[in-house]
Amino acid sequence: MEKQFLGKQSISFKEPVYIQGFASVVGKKEGEGPLGGYFDRVEEDDKFGKKTWEEAESAMQKETAGRAIEKAGLKPENVRMIFAGDLLAQSIASSFGIEELDRPLYGLFGACSTMGEALSLASMMVAGGYGEQVLAVTSSHFATAEKEFRFPMGYGNQRPLSASWTVTGSGACVVGTKKQKIKITGVTTGKITDYGLKDSQNMGACMAPAACSTIFQHLLDFGRKPQDYDKIITGDLGYVGQQILLDMMEQQGYELGEVHGDCGIWIYDRETQDTHSGGSGCGCSASVLTAYILPKIASGEWKRILFVPTGALMSKVSFYEGSSVPGIAQAVVLEYEDEEKK
Amino acid sequence: MEKQFLGKQSISFKEPVYIQGFASVVGKKEGEGPLGGYFDRVEEDDKFGKKTWEEAESAMQKETAGRAIEKAGLKPENVRMIFAGDLLAQSIASSFGIEELDRPLYGLFGACSTMGEALSLASMMVAGGYGEQVLAVTSSHFATAEKEFRFPMGYGNQRPLSASWTVTGSGACVVGTKKQKIKITGVTTGKITDYGLKDSQNMGACMAPAACSTIFQHLLDFGRKPQDYDKIITGDLGYVGQQILLDMMEQQGYELGEVHGDCGIWIYDRETQDTHSGGSGCGCSASVLTAYILPKIASGEWKRILFVPTGALMSKVSFYEGSSVPGIAQAVVLEYEDEEKK
Numbered sequence: 001m002e003k004q005f006l007g008k009q010s011i012s013f014k015e016p017v018y019i020q021g022f023a024s025v026v027g028k029k030e031g032e033g034p035l036g037g038y039f040d041r042v043e044e045d046d047k048f049g050k051k052t053w054e055e056a057e058s059a060m061q062k063e064t065a066g067r068a069i070e071k072a073g074l075k076p077e078n079v080r081m082i083f084a085g086d087l088l089a090q091s092i093a094s095s096f097g098i099e100e101l102d103r104p105l106y107g108l109f110g111a112c113s114t115m116g117e118a119l120s121l122a123s124m125m126v127a128g129g130y131g132e133q134v135l136a137v138t139s140s141h142f143a144t145a146e147k148e149f150r151f152p153m154g155y156g157n158q159r160p161l162s163a164s165w166t167v168t169g170s171g172a173c174v175v176g177t178k179k180q181k182i183k184i185t186g187v188t189t190g191k192i193t194d195y196g197l198k199d200s201q202n203m204g205a206c207m208a209p210a211a212c213s214t215i216f217q218h219l220l221d222f223g224r225k226p227q228d229y230d231k232i233i234t235g236d237l238g239y240v241g242q243q244i245l246l247d248m249m250e251q252q253g254y255e256l257g258e259v260h261g262d263c264g265i266w267i268y269d270r271e272t273q274d275t276h277s278g279g280s281g282c283g284c285s286a287s288v289l290t291a292y293i294l295p296k297i298a299s300g301e302w303k304r305i306l307f308v309p310t311g312a313l314m315s316k317v318s319f320y321e322g323s324s325v326p327g328i329a330q331a332v333v334l335e336y337e338d339e340e341k342k
Numbered sequence: 343m344e345k346q347f348l349g350k351q352s353i354s355f356k357e358p359v360y361i362q363g364f365a366s367v368v369g370k371k372e373g374e375g376p377l378g379g380y381f382d383r384v385e386e387d388d389k390f391g392k393k394t395w396e397e398a399e400s401a402m403q404k405e406t407a408g409r410a411i412e413k414a415g416l417k418p419e420n421v422r423m424i425f426a427g428d429l430l431a432q433s434i435a436s437s438f439g440i441e442e443l444d445r446p447l448y449g450l451f452g453a454c455s456t457m458g459e460a461l462s463l464a465s466m467m468v469a470g471g472y473g474e475q476v477l478a479v480t481s482s483h484f485a486t487a488e489k490e491f492r493f494p495m496g497y498g499n500q501r502p503l504s505a506s507w508t509v510t511g512s513g514a515c516v517v518g519t520k521k522q523k524i525k526i527t528g529v530t531t532g533k534i535t536d537y538g539l540k541d542s543q544n545m546g547a548c549m550a551p552a553a554c555s556t557i558f559q560h561l562l563d564f565g566r567k568p569q570d571y572d573k574i575i576t577g578d579l580g581y582v583g584q585q586i587l588l589d590m591m592e593q594q595g596y597e598l599g600e601v602h603g604d605c606g607i608w609i610y611d612r613e614t615q616d617t618h619s620g621g622s623g624c625g626c627s628a629s630v631l632t633a634y635i636l637p638k639i640a641s642g643e644w645k646r647i648l649f650v651p652t653g654a655l656m657s658k659v660s661f662y663e664g665s666s667v668p669g670i671a672q673a674v675v676l677e678y679e680d681e682e683k684k
Contacts (some may be wrong), residue, residue, distance in 0.1 A: 004472055005422065047418070052667075054660065089432065089657045090656070095668055097656035103533060104351045105670065106672075107452050108449065109433045117449070125466065128466060128471070192440070315432070315434045319424055323396075
């Protein structure tokens with residue numbers, strides 16, 4: 001088979017694949033943020049009608065997947081396979097979320113980079129001829145994440161200004177072969193990048209080197225400069241991580257400046273929502289992608305985007321044992337399909 | 343691109359891919375079992391010279407990956423990407439294990455089915471033209487798994503006879519395009535299968551329906567019968583799960599009988615090692631695959647094997663909240679490359 005890969009870490013598809021349907025579902029706080037009007041559904045009840053937070057996250061993920069499939073004009077049985085993931089131990093939000101869809105599944109873990117990972121693998125599967133429609137879905141929930149990673153919420157522990165706020169949200173995309181307005185033309189696979197930082201309340205700083213590594217390698221592999229993109233959008237570096245990324249890229253000779261955007265910065269209002277450095281979680285980049293980014297590409301307002309979710313690869317155990325917080329970032333090239341040019 | 347898929351859940355590669363190198367590293371107890379002589383390395387120190395159990399598991403996984411790469415005659419930089427996973431929350435054994443290899447990574451979670459998932463995706467990547475060599479690696483460690491899922495070991499809680507023993511072990515395979523004695527010719531992707539069982543001390547029973555579902559669909563998709571395989575080998579159903587699988591397959595009209603094998607049954611001696619239903623963990627199927635199964639294929643003793651690791655998709659939280667334990671099973675077809683026939 002002819003080689004599809006490019007440079008050291010990237011793949012450029014000979015034939016692009018397309019986003020056939022996408023959907024987002026978020027919680028109340030996200031609905032009150034600057035992007036509130038863009039989500040497919042804002043659920044006022046953070047328990048989503050369920051008894052536990054974990055069941056709530058599963059219900060949200062299942063609904064999001066279902067909406068994306070429906071918006072693609074498909075039924076679950078038309079989906080060849082699913083790539084899914086979340087932040088919880090043993091990925092239980094996903095396992096219980098998409099179980100009822102009854103589709104072949106590969107479970108993923110990439111922390112908050114998981115939507116980049118899921119979208120990358122879904123694209124490679126479709127471009128590789130392994131299925132006509134493949135679903136990528138991820139989620140996070142503020143309450144399940146607090147329970148998983150931090151103190152019981154009743155303790156009311158103080159959050160430093162560098163901390164981020166886990167988004168209650170989910171995003172799903174159906175990737176397929178049928179030509180649509182949004183195409184995926186390539187991916188860059190991330191490496192684990194570890195600068196030895198240990199502060200889990202400053203994940204932006206922990207993840208910024210990974211974002212820099214993936215974006216830098218992406219530009220090298222594709223022979224592009226930042227200005228070849230309308231936006232290079234990271235997942236959840238937040239205000240603290242963004243500044244570090246801009247500085248690091250500048251040291252590499254690249255001026256990101258206005259080209260850079262960050263889902264974690266966009267999703268909350270800094271002045272009024274008390275979310276400090278910004279939003280985070282697998283559901284942050286996934287819900288902003290599907291609510292805000294993809295429609296701007298579909299309308300032609302943005303012609304080419306680099307979507308780069310970032311993940312902090314840590315657990316409570318690794319934190320308590322004094323380990324560092326390594327990062328990873330997975331990049332996907334999303335482009336407007338200008339049919340008139342063809 | 344021409345369709346590579348087959349039936350409802352399977353892919354049959356037009357051109358097979360090959361296992362270019364493989365390695366196994368296990369702990370002391372596994373070294374004392376019936377397969378003790380087959381592993382590449384048996385480490386007497388279950389801490390692998392590290393301070394914590396988690397660091398020990400990471401060290402083991404890293405060593406296994408390194409050995410597989412070396413046995414393939416390669417260097418880490420020749421590996422295009424890695425698929426890795428383990429049982430721990432947020433997959434920290436893998437993140438810290440393979441970080442130093444400095445290769446592009448996709449992290450996976452499929453509980454004890456993860457080696458099947460990693461090998462499936464690695465094969466699809468190579469067959470899809472996305473890389474010449476791709477690494478699949480997983481691990482588990484008795485002590486990290488006890489800490490993650492069960493009571494502190496000092497409590498000395500009783501294990502029921504249906505419980506399995508988490509294998510301290512890791513297995514790694516380099517999948518590539520270069521012709522070798524062992525080829526991968528197809529995969530069947532598993533679905534989440536949930537019969538509502540809730541006993542995490544009887545994971546064999548929880549996973550057997552998933553094994554049945556994947557094997558049944560595999561045989562349908564490929565138009566084969568169990569006797570077309572020298573062995574159909576599940577990951578860690580153990581004695582309890584094996585009997586359920588044989589019964590369920592019989593209800594579907596298939597007699598597995600002598601064709602069935604189970605890594606969890608093979609790895610420990612039932613009479614002398616007090617492991618009850620058998621071994622389990624991502625490292626169980628991975629280490630038995632790389633120590634025992636692959637050499638038998640390479641020698642031509644076995645011509646065609648269906649390798650079907652099974653996973654129980656649960657966490658402490660889902661267990662305490664009274665959720666069921668759904669299962670999943672991922673199948674890979676491994677065959678002897680008889681060069682003389684070509």
